[in-house]
Amino acid sequence: MKCSHIRGVTPAPPRALGCEECIGHGTRWVHLRLCLSCGHVGCCDSSPGKHATKHHQHTGHPIMASFEPGERWTWCYVDEIELPVPAEAEAYLR
Numbered sequence: 452m453k454c455s456h457i458r459g460v461t462p463a464p465p466r467a468l469g470c471e472e473c474i475g476h477g478t479r480w481v482h483l484r485l486c487l488s489c490g491h492v493g494c495c496d497s498s499p500g501k502h503a504t505k506h507h508q509h510t511g512h513p514i515m516a517s518f519e520p521g522e523r524w525t526w527c528y529v530d531e532i533e534l535p536v537p538a539e540a541e542a543y544l545r
Contacts, residue, residue: 457527462537462540465492465543467492470493482497485517486503487514489510516540
């Protein structure tokens with residue numbers, strides 16, 4: 452399966468160093484994801500808040516990248532497929 456959504460994404464810098472919603476609520480996260488469309492930083496589905504998925508559901512932004520140090524992968528929520536990180540996004544990852 453191929454993903455056409457990655458081609459339409461212009462990576463944006465992260466808006467925070469942690470999950471934006473968890474920081475606001477004073478809660479914890481497990482792993483972080485970076486929305487490549489707008490720079491939103493949300494927590495993964497193993498976290499209680501699942502804010503990265505909720506961000507996708509609310510905005511329709513399709514591609515999230517791992518925002519964990521040393522991890523290099525992206526996920527398309529629409530096609531449910533893992534993808535390599537676009538070169539333009541590398542500078543925004545940790």
